[in-house]
Amino acid sequence: MADITAPPSETQLKSLLRALDDLDLPALTALLRPLSAIQVVDVLERLDVHERAVLYRILPKDRALEVFEILPPSLQGDLVGALQDDAVAALFADMDPDDRVELLDELPATVAGRLMHGLPPDERELTAVVLGYPQRSIGRRMSPEFVSVRPTMTTAEALTRVSAGLDDAETVYMLPVVDDERVLIGVVSLRRLLTAVPGTTIVEVMRPPHWARATEDAETAARRCADLRVLALPIVDNETRLVGILTVDDALQILETAESEDQARIAGTEPLRRPYLTAPVVSLVRSRVVWLLVLAIGATLTVQVLxxxxxTLSEVVTLALFVPLLIGTGGNTGNQAATTVTRALALGDVGPRDLGRVLLRELRVGLSLGLLLGGLAFAVTSLVYDRSIGTVIGLTLVSLCTMAATVGGAMPLIARAIRVDPAVFSNPFISTFVDATGLLIYFTIARAVLGI
Amino acid sequence: MADITAPPSETQLKSLLRALDDLDLPALTALLRPLSAIQVVDVLERLDVHERAVLYRILPKDRALEVFEILPPSLQGDLVGALQDDAVAALFADMDPDDRVELLDELPATVAGRLMHGLPPDERELTAVVLGYPQRSIGRRMSPEFVSVRPTMTTAEALTRVSAGLDDAETVYMLPVVDDERVLIGVVSLRRLLTAVPGTTIVEVMRPPHWARATEDAETAARRCADLRVLALPIVDNETRLVGILTVDDALQILETAESEDQARIAGTEPLRRPYLTAPVVSLVRSRVVWLLVLAIGATLTVQVLxxxxxTLSEVVTLALFVPLLIGTGGNTGNQAATTVTRALALGDVGPRDLGRVLLRELRVGLSLGLLLGGLAFAVTSLVYDRSIGTVIGLTLVSLCTMAATVGGAMPLIARAIRVDPAVFSNPFISTFVDATGLLIYFTIARAVLGI
Incomplete structure (x- = not known):
């Protein structure tokens, strides 16, 4: 049996592209048949919008739905634009409400409106429930289709209700328990129901629930679902009434997107909304140019300091030789601290209230690093140049590392405290700040030591 | 009902610390009672090794197991060291084989051996199966406890087998289907079993399986589980025989650790093996000093270029003013490209064979960014200084951005092709390389334009 999860081979890809160019539909159909859904997605991601629509139309109906469901929302949006309305309406009606909302966010308002209008009334209502919550909230990403049980039911009655809900509910493996006011009072796993002695009531087997509020940040809720290692997390409103459910696979997707955004921002780019190879060059430029410009303008501070x-520089030109090395090391030290603390924040290991402890730790770490690097640099530079240059470089490194680690460690916590995304606020800004401050420290020490 | 998932309040934390200092056990017990398991973990992460052991011993037995299971493996290791042997043996026997393996990796060999020896024979065998696979392989992280079904069984027979396996199996919600040679031939969800018409056989309801090989990289397999949005992925040996199962919650944990490692390496630090606040300062220093030193040594290249x-520098000191700005912008451009491509690699959007396409894209992106920034810099610098300095800065930015984006985009793919972790190989090295090359470009252009 062939491995159906490996990416399609170079040969398969080339044959497909050739058949696409020739619009040789029988060959295309034959080439697509052995591919799994995930392999088809892999192929689609390498095509342009037009080719993608051609290839997609050739897929048999059930294959098409399977492929569509695991396609990134941005490519789903492209396809919806390229396909005929009736095909889209059928696809759209078959999607889960939470996936549907994600796709709606990708589409122009008129297309979105037309699609919503074409939905059966009950599906339209469920989608509207999800759309009612603010962007980036977990309410937007939860599924409003769930099976809940009552504390007074027997486990057998609960199983009957599960059977009835099997077709629509997002998951039946974790069941929320609610009282008469729909308030969440417990959870019970399907596994527990299956092992229960006949006649047991739900109240005897349920466990106290973990939950998230629908208005809460999606990433926070997804992180909790992951940390708790649960298959699903009930979502409640402000009165703790059950309104939806977050399944672990949706939590995973949320966390993945959040990681991508964080990584992009740490490097000073806007996150791409689509797979790399399908993003037009102009979007790549756009995602980077603003930050690059802002940082370059920030860096003019270094020109002014210099x-x-x-x-001083024209008197001792040798000082200029060490500028890239020193600001590079300062920047690296600051970035190390900022990244470590940003990650600890994302994982919930530290919070803004730990500012004091973090500052103290980073001060000690920075000082240790500075003493190690500064000592070494003093020894080497004293040998290669002279002792006074060695003293300047050594002292600069000690102060620079201490300053950079402390500032780098504090920044993400300050960002979180003033409710800015720590990733946006951190690494490139720290580099720029550390560059300018570092030069100030360097030349001040140089003037003092060299007496100029 | 109080929110049991929010971190404990500052007041609760202070009272707990005070009671711990006074060793006031009744007060501690009372303070711990209202906390959920995840809140207790939150408290434990803020304590030192000794305090942690004291607090942990106070927890009631079932609470203790619940807390232990969601504790990071490094802290589990600490606790095992601090607790008495019989308490540890009981805990250890109650864990799942895959979690147990993770804990064993944290412990000194003698302690690990003693614990393995204390296990009941069947549990010991399962753990040994998992331990037989290479480090970082998915075989190490899979669960060897699963329920599988045969294609000839009826759905009712399969459900009976599920009921029998409910207590031990890691999951019963996704069931692998195997033939007489234990070869994986399909999967069926518990949900599908429950909806099947009586008398249906498994072969009629099973779907073609996705899978991962036990020797495959754990991160690759976990990523596949996440991308496919499945609750569990069957793990097979080289003959496609079923040997274990990867559940989505374990996949999530693997991906989370991998993200942390990538982010750490992008910033040039070694990943921390424990939560930030519990890591001693000396481990923080150790995780950063090697990289910092390597990068600083790399940066001496810039000293040599200068x-x-x-x-040239002593003739036109003004040139020195722009050094930090230029190398900063080059470094930022390179980092943006490297991070974007590293992320695309991690998500499977590009692979080493896409090198040509990535180079071409980054060349165009870099050139566009260079023309935009260079044009702007030319205009501003010509006004503030003079036209010849403006020309030097403008031309340098065009060449620098093009070079930096191309090198930055290519590096992660080259790293992957030569089987080095792209994250280890990328950002800080690119900065150092771009710094040195950028200075070379800058002064070559300056000499040509200024005629010196």
Whole structure:
């Protein structure tokens, strides 16, 4: 049996592209048949919008739905634009409400409106429930289709209700228990129901629930679902009434997107909304140019600092030789601290109230690093140049590392405290700040030691 | 009902710490009672090793197991060291084989051996199966406890087998279907079993399986489980025989650890093996100093490049003013490209064979960014300084951005092709490389334009 999860081979890909160019439909159908859904997605991601629509139309109906469901929302949006309305309406009606909302966010308002209108009334209502919550809230990403049970039911009655809900509910493996006011009072796993002695009531087998509020940040709720290692997390409103359910696979997708955004922002780019190879060059430029410009404008601060010390520089040109090395090391130290603390924040290991402890730790770490690097640099530079240059470089590294680690460690916590995304606020800004401050420290120490 | 998932309040934390200092056990018990397991973990992460053992011993037995299971493996290791042997043996026997293996990796060999020896024979065998696979392989992280069904069984027979396996199996919600040679031939969900018409056989309701090989990289397999949005992925040996199962919650944990490692390496630090606040300062220093030193040594390249151009520098000191700005912008451009491509690699959107397409895209992106920034810099610098300096800065930015984006985009793919972790190989190295090359470009252009 062939491995159906490996990416399609180079040969398969080339034959497919050739058949696409020739619009050789029988060949295309034959080439697509042995591919699994995930392999078809892999192929689709390598095509342009037009080719993608052609290839997609060739897929048999059930294959098409399977492929559509695991396609990134941005490519789903492209396809919806390229396909005929009736095909889209059928696809749209078959999707889960939470996936549907994600796709709606990708589409132009008129297309979204037309699609919503074409839904059966009950599906339209469920989608509207999800759309009612603010963007980025877990209410937007939860599924409003769930099976809940009552504490007074017997396990057999609960199993009957599960059977009735099997077709629609997002999951039946974790069942929320609610009282007469729909308030969440417990959870019970399908596994527990199956092992229960006949006649047991739900109240005897349920466990106290974990939950998230529908208005809560989607990433926070998804992280909790992951940390708790549960298959699903009930979502409640402000009165703790059950309104939906977050399944672990949706939690996973949320966390993945959040990681991508964090990583992009740490490097000073806007996150791409689509797979790399399908993003037009102009979107790649757009995702980077603003940050690059902002950072370059920030970096003019270093030009100004250096101008102030231009006289010192022209007197001892040797000082200029170490500028890239020193600011590079300062930047690296700051980035290390910022990344470590940003990650600890994302994992919930530290919070803004730990600012004092983090500052103290990073001060000690930075000082240790500075003493190690500074000592080494003093020894080497004293040998290669002279002792006074060695002293300047050594002392600069000690102060620079201490300053950079402390600032780098504090920044993400300050960002969180003032409710800015720590990833947006951190690494590139820290580099720029550390560059300018570092030069100031360097030339101040140089003037003092060299007596100029 | 109080929110049991929010972190404990500052007041609760302070009272707990005070009671711990006073060793006031009744007060501690009372303070711990209202906390959920996840809140207790939150408290434990803020304590030192000794306090942690004291607090843990106070927990009632079932609470203790619940807390232990969601504790990070490094802290589990600490606790095992601090608790008495019989308490540890009981805990250890209650864990799942895959979690047990993770804990064993954390412990000194003698302690690990003693614990393995204390296990009941069947549990010991299961753990040994998992331990037989190479480190970082999915075989190490899979669960060897699963329920499988045969294609010839009726759905009712399969359900009976599920009921029998309910207590031990890691999951019963996704069932692998195997033939007489234990070869994986399909999967069927519990949900599908429950909806089947009586008398249906498994072969009629099973779907073709996705799977991972036990020797495959754990992160690759976990990513596949996440991408496919399945609750569990069957794990097979080289003959496609079923040997275990990867559940989505374990996949999630693997991906989370991998993300942490990638983010750490992108910033040039070694990943921390424990939560930030519990890591001793000396481990923080150790996780950063090697990289910092390697990068600083790499950066001496910039000192050497500048030495070559020292005469040019002392003739036109103004050139020194722009060094931090230029290398900063080059580094940012390179990092943006490297991070975008590293992420695309991690998500499977590109592979080493896409090198040509990525190079071409990054060349175009870099050139566009260079023309935008260079044009702007030319205009501003010509006004503030003079047209010849403006020309130097403008031309440098165009070449620098093009070079940096192309190198930055190619690096992660080259790293993957030569089987090095792209995250280890990328951002800080790119910065160092771009710094040195950028200075070379800058001074070459300056000499040509200024005629010196």
């Amino acid at each position: 101008e102030v010390f231009e006289a | 030495e070559v151009f020292e005469a």
